[in-house]
Amino acid sequence: MRGGNTVLSQKHLLGLEKATKRDIEQILDTAESFKEIIDRDVKKVPTLRGKSVVNLFYEPSTRTRTSFELAGKYLSADTINFSSSGSSVQKGESLKDTAKTLEMMGIDAVVIRHSSSGAAEFLSRHVSAKVINAGDGTHEHPTQALLDMLTVREKKGTLSGFKVAILGDILHSRVARSNIFGFTKMGSEVYVAGPQTLMPREIEKMGAKVAKNMDEAIDGADVVMALRIQLERQKKGLFPSQREYSRLFGIDKKRLSLAKPDALLLHPGPVNRGVEISSEIMDGSQSVINEQVKSGVAIRMAVLYLLIGGARQ
Amino acid sequence: MKKILKGARVIDPNRKVDEVRDILVVDGSIAAMEKKINISGAQVIDLTGLILTPGLIDMHVHFREPGYEYKEDIETGSRSAAAGGFTTVACMPNTKPPVDNAMMVEYVKSRALKSGLVRVLPIGCVSKGLEGKEIAEMGDMVEAGAVAFSDDGRPVADSSLMRKALMYASMFDRVIIDHCEDPGLFEGGQVNEGYISTLLGLQGIPASAEETMVARNILLARETGTRVHIAHVSTKGSVELIRRAKAEGVKVTCEATPHHLTLTEEAVVGYDTNAKMNPPLRTKEDVEALLEGLKDGTIDVIASDHAPHSIDEKDVEFDKASFGIVGLETSLGLILNHIVGEGKLNLGQAIEKMTIGPARALGIDAGSLTIGKPADITVIDPDLEWTVDKNKFFSKGRNTPFHGWKLKGKAVLTMVGGKIVYADENISDDNINRAEILKASYK
Numbered sequence: 001m002r003g004g005n006t007v008l009s010q011k012h013l014l015g016l017e018k019a020t021k022r023d024i025e026q027i028l029d030t031a032e033s034f035k036e037i038i039d040r041d042v043k044k045v046p047t048l049r050g051k052s053v054v055n056l057f058y059e060p061s062t063r064t065r066t067s068f069e070l071a072g073k074y075l076s077a078d079t080i081n082f083s084s085s086g087s088s089v090q091k092g093e094s095l096k097d098t099a100k101t102l103e104m105m106g107i108d109a110v111v112i113r114h115s116s117s118g119a120a121e122f123l124s125r126h127v128s129a130k131v132i133n134a135g136d137g138t139h140e141h142p143t144q145a146l147l148d149m150l151t152v153r154e155k156k157g158t159l160s161g162f163k164v165a166i167l168g169d170i171l172h173s174r175v176a177r178s179n180i181f182g183f184t185k186m187g188s189e190v191y192v193a194g195p196q197t198l199m200p201r202e203i204e205k206m207g208a209k210v211a212k213n214m215d216e217a218i219d220g221a222d223v224v225m226a227l228r229i230q231l232e233r234q235k236k237g238l239f240p241s242q243r244e245y246s247r248l249f250g251i252d253k254k255r256l257s258l259a260k261p262d263a264l265l266l267h268p269g270p271v272n273r274g275v276e277i278s279s280e281i282m283d284g285s286q287s288v289i290n291e292q293v294k295s296g297v298a299i300r301m302a303v304l305y306l307l308i309g310g311a312r313q
Numbered sequence: 314m315k316k317i318l319k320g321a322r323v324i325d326p327n328r329k330v331d332e333v334r335d336i337l338v339v340d341g342s343i344a345a346m347e348k349k350i351n352i353s354g355a356q357v358i359d360l361t362g363l364i365l366t367p368g369l370i371d372m373h374v375h376f377r378e379p380g381y382e383y384k385e386d387i388e389t390g391s392r393s394a395a396a397g398g399f400t401t402v403a404c405m406p407n408t409k410p411p412v413d414n415a416m417m418v419e420y421v422k423s424r425a426l427k428s429g430l431v432r433v434l435p436i437g438c439v440s441k442g443l444e445g446k447e448i449a450e451m452g453d454m455v456e457a458g459a460v461a462f463s464d465d466g467r468p469v470a471d472s473s474l475m476r477k478a479l480m481y482a483s484m485f486d487r488v489i490i491d492h493c494e495d496p497g498l499f500e501g502g503q504v505n506e507g508y509i510s511t512l513l514g515l516q517g518i519p520a521s522a523e524e525t526m527v528a529r530n531i532l533l534a535r536e537t538g539t540r541v542h543i544a545h546v547s548t549k550g551s552v553e554l555i556r557r558a559k560a561e562g563v564k565v566t567c568e569a570t571p572h573h574l575t576l577t578e579e580a581v582v583g584y585d586t587n588a589k590m591n592p593p594l595r596t597k598e599d600v601e602a603l604l605e606g607l608k609d610g611t612i613d614v615i616a617s618d619h620a621p622h623s624i625d626e627k628d629v630e631f632d633k634a635s636f637g638i639v640g641l642e643t644s645l646g647l648i649l650n651h652i653v654g655e656g657k658l659n660l661g662q663a664i665e666k667m668t669i670g671p672a673r674a675l676g677i678d679a680g681s682l683t684i685g686k687p688a689d690i691t692v693i694d695p696d697l698e699w700t701v702d703k704n705k706f707f708s709k710g711r712n713t714p715f716h717g718w719k720l721k722g723k724a725v726l727t728m729v730g731g732k733i734v735y736a737d738e739n740i741s742d743d744n745i746n747r748a749e750i751l752k753a754s755y756k
C-alpha cells in the first residue's frame with residue numbers, strides 16, 4: 001500500500017462531514033492501488049480473508065449493493081446480503097433488533113443503506129462492528145462522493161482549485177451533501193443550482209455557493225455533476241413537470257459548453273436520459289459516468305480495507 | 314390538624330408579596346399569613362432560607378391514560394408533577410379513547426382522585442374523536458369538569474371548525490387551546506427548517522407552519538370576541554403576532570415551554586431523538602424572542618408539555634421517533650437555573666408564569682395564596698444543586714435531553730390541600746413525616 005499509517009481518523013464511515021482531508025486522501029490513494037486488482041484475470045487477494053461484512057439494505061439499490069459485494073469478494077471477505085425483501089427487515093424487525101442480531105454474529109463491518117437520515121449513525125451506536133454508510137435518507141452517501149472524487153482525480157491529477165457545479169435536486173440529495181464536504185475539503189469550490197423548491201435552506205453554511213441560475217453555476221466549471229430527479233417530487237409539487245425541468249434545469253450540449261472545454265460530466269446514476277442530461281452529452285467525450293462505476297468498486301475496497309483490515313497489516 | 318410553615322420567603326406575584334412570613338394551615342386551608350405565628354399544638358415546619366410560593370400550575374401535560382399507560386398513567390404523572398413542585402396540572406385529551414365526552418372527563422377525574430396527589434384538571438377535545446370534523450359535546454364536558462378544550466397533538470386545522478369551537482366554548486366561559494401547525498406546511502417535518510435540517514438531511518418544519526395558524530387564530534379570536542390560548546409558542550414570528558394582537562386588545566394568551574426557552578435546534582445534531590419535539594427546537598434568535606416575550610408579558614405562561622414516551626418509541630431512527638419530552642421534573646429547575654439564574658427574568662416574574670399566569674389562562678381560582686382557600690403550596694430551595702437523572706424520575710418517561718444537566722434550584726416540598734405530597738430528600742426537618750408522605754404517594 002501507498003502511504004504510511006493506514007488508520008482513518010474515524011472508526012466508522014458515516015459521512016464526509018467529519019472526515020479529514022487526510023482520511024479522504026488515504027482512501028483515494030488506497031483505492032487507486034486497488035484498481036489494478038479489478039483489471040486482473042483472477043480478481044482476488046487474500047487481504048480480508050476471515051473478515052465478515054454484512055450488506056444491510058433497507059432500500060433497494062442493486063448498483064451500490066453489488067459494488068460493495070464485489071469489493072468485499074475481491075478482498076476475500078465473507079459478504080452477506082441482508083436486503084429488505086423477504087428478510088426479517090420486512091417483517092417489521094426494528095433496526096435496533098437487527099443491530100443486536102448482527103452483534104451476536106460477530107460481524108466485522110456493516111454496510112447500511114436506509115431511507116432514514118441518521119440510520120447509519122444510529123446503527124453505529126448499537127453495534128461494535130465498523131459501520132459504512134451506503135446512503136442514509138437525504139443525509140450522506142460518502143462512498144459515492146469518494147468515487148466521484150477518485151474519478152475526477154484520475155482524469156485531472158488533483159482535486160484542488162476546481163470549480164465544481166452540482167445541479168438539480170440538492171434538497172433531497174445525499175450525494176450532493178457528501179460531495180460538498182468532500183470537494184471543499186480537498187480545496188475546490190462547489191456551486192449548487194437547481195429549482196428553488198429543491199434548494200435546502202442555508203446550504204452555504206455547509207461550504208457551498210448558491211448560484212443564481214444553472215448557467216452561472218456551470219460557467220467556467222471544471223466538474224459538472226447532475227443529480228437524479230425523482231418523479232414523486234413532481235407529484236409533491238416541487239416542480240411542475242419533467243418537460244419543464246429538462247428545459248430549465250437539464251444539461252445539454254449548449255449548456256455544457258459554458259463549462260471549461262475539458263470539464264468532466266458526472267451523474268450518480270441511474271440517469272433519466274433526456275431529463276437531467278441529454279443523451280448526446282451523456283454518451284459524449286466529457287462524460288465519465290461509466291468510469292464512476294468502476295471507481296465505485298475500488299473506493300469500497302479501500303474503505304473496507306482501511307476500516308477492518310488496515311490496522312492489522 | 315394545624316401546620317405552621319415557618320420562616321420562608323413568601324413570593325406571591327398575584328398579591329405582590331415578597332417577604333418572610335409564617336403561614337398557618339388549618340384543616341387543609343390557609344388560615345393565616347403573618348410575620349410571626351406561634352400556636353401551641355401545631356406541627357411546625359421550619360422553612361428558613363427557602364422560598365414559598367403558591368402551588369405551581371402546569372397547564373399542559375400528557376398523562377396518557379387511558380390507552381397508553383405504558384408511557385405514563387395518571388398516578389405516575391401525578392407523582393412526577395408533585396416531585397416537580399406542581400400542585401395542579403391540566404391534562405391533554407389525546408388519549409385512547411380521547412377525552413371527548415363527559416364520561417371520559419369523569420374517568421380522568423376519578424383516576425386522579427384515587428391517586429390523591431395533585432389536582433388533575435381534564436381538558437376536553439375540541440372535536441369528536443380528535444378528528445377535526447365536528448365539535449365535541451363541550452357543554453356536557455364542562456358540567457363534568459372539563460377546564461378547557463384542545464385537540465393538542467394535532468392542530469384544529471379546519472378554520473371553520475375553530476371558529477365554531479371558539480364561539481361555542483365561550484358560552485361556558487372556557488378557553489380553546491390550539492396546537493398551531495399548518496398540516497400542509499408541516500408535512501413530514503422532523504426538525505426546524507434551517508441549517509440543521511439541511512446538514513442532517515431531515516425534513517424541515519418552517520416557522521410559517523406555526524405562524525400561519527397563530528395568525529389565523531388571532532383573526533378568529535378578534536372576529537368572535539372570544540379568547541384563544543396558543544400552546545407552546547416557538548418562533549419569533551409567533552411572539553410578534555401575539556404581541557401585536559394583545560396591543561390591539563384581542564383576547565389571546567399563550568405559553569412557552571422550558572425546552573424551547575433553553576435549547577436550540579443544535580441539540581438535534583447527532584440525531585438525538587430526545588431533542589425531537591413538536592413544535593421543533595428553533596434558532597437562537599427565536600429563543601431570544603421567547604425570552605423577550607416572557608419579560609414584556611406577551612407570553613403569559615410557562616408550561617412543560619410533559620410528553621412521556623417509552624424507550625422503544627425514542628431509541629429508533631430519527632424520523633421514526635415520537636415527538637416530545639418529559640418535563641414536569643425538570644421544568645422548575647431549568648427555569649430557576651437558566652432563566653432566572655442568568656438574569657433573563659426575575660424570580661417573581663418566573664413564578665408568576667408558573668402560578669397566576671396559567672390560573673388566569675385557564676380561568677381557574679388558583680395560583681395565589683388566599684386565606685380560607687386550600688393550602689396548595691410549593692417550597693423551593695433556590696440554592697440546592699442537583700443533577701438531572703432520568704433514571705430517578707417519578708414519571709415513566711425517560712425521554713429528556715436534560716439528563717446529566719447540573720441545575721441549581723429545586724422544589725423541595727409540595728403541599729396540596731394542606732397535605733404534603735412530596736418532600737425532597739434534601740429537606741431536613743424532623744417534623745416532616747416521610748413515612749406518611751411515602752404512604753400517601755404509593756398507596
Ligand SMILES: [Zn+2]
Nearest residue numbers: 465466492544
Ligand atoms: Zn402540542
